[in-house]
Amino acid sequence: MLRLYDYLPSGNGYKVRLLLAQLAIPFELVTLDIVKGETRTPEFLAKNPNGRIPLLEVEPGKFLAESNAILFYLSEGTAFLPDDRWERGQALQWMCFEQYSHEPNIATVRFWLHSAELTDERRAAIAQKRTLGYAALDVMERHLAARRFFVAERYTIADIALYAYTHVADEGGFELGPYPAVQAWIERVREQPRHVPISQG
Numbered sequence: 001m002l003r004l005y006d007y008l009p010s011g012n013g014y015k016v017r018l019l020l021a022q023l024a025i026p027f028e029l030v031t032l033d034i035v036k037g038e039t040r041t042p043e044f045l046a047k048n049p050n051g052r053i054p055l056l057e058v059e060p061g062k063f064l065a066e067s068n069a070i071l072f073y074l075s076e077g078t079a080f081l082p083d084d085r086w087e088r089g090q091a092l093q094w095m096c097f098e099q100y101s102h103e104p105n106i107a108t109v110r111f112w113l114h115s116a117e118l119t120d121e122r123r124a125a126i127a128q129k130r131t132l133g134y135a136a137l138d139v140m141e142r143h144l145a146a147r148r149f150f151v152a153e154r155y156t157i158a159d160i161a162l163y164a165y166t167h168v169a170d171e172g173g174f175e176l177g178p179y180p181a182v183q184a185w186i187e188r189v190r191e192q193p194r195h196v197p198i199s200q201g
């Protein structure tokens with residue numbers, strides 16, 4: 001059985017939990033507390049030298065890190081990953097956008113405000129991250145203004161990757177009021193079969 005190393009408030013981890021639920025793939029969940037440094041122990045670093053969750057153990061001793069790589073791996077051959085070469089390229093484009101322009105800003109501010117210590121250095125960095133986070137939301141709003149989903153007009157792993165931190169952006173102080181197309185898309189994602197919330201606790 002697949003084993004997922006995860007931290008339940010994590011949106012990166014949630015992407016994987018959501019896809020596994022929607023594919024109806026059973027898995028063993030191993031939760032680690034990242035705030036207590038549980039992904040930085042020698043035991044965990046032997047599994048993922050980058051010291052981060054999510055981490056998927058696909059078979060004993062064989063590990064895959066990086067949430068979007070895990071989405072890509074799990075969705076191969078399913079309706080969540082387009083077959084068409086151009087649509088696949090677009091899915092990867094949005095997943096790279098998520099990792100470079102969205103997550104480092106929107107997710108990081110949420111983490112700092114909720115789970116981590118808000119040091120002076122982090123407080124100073126929040127203003128710039130807020131500007132960049134809103135810039136990412138602007139890009140999403142423009143793209144979704146005339147579309148139902150990010151790629152191929154249907155729900156794919158690109159939507160899962162972007163939904164994870166967008167739907168909890170308010171927890172990082174991001175106001176979604178000025179983003180009606182993003183809000184409508186959030187609802188469409190939520191209505192997909194076998195949807196599960198980020199935290200069921």
Ligand SMILES: N[C@@H](CCC(=O)N[C@@H](CS)C(=O)NCC(=O)O)C(=O)O
Pocket residue numbers: 007010011012013034037039040051052053054065066067068099
């Ligand atoms: N690019 C990675 C980011 C993973 C990541 O930042 N994980 C965080 C939680 S969301 C983590 O494990 N942090 C613990 C640490 O850095 O010690 C992905 O998409 O999976």
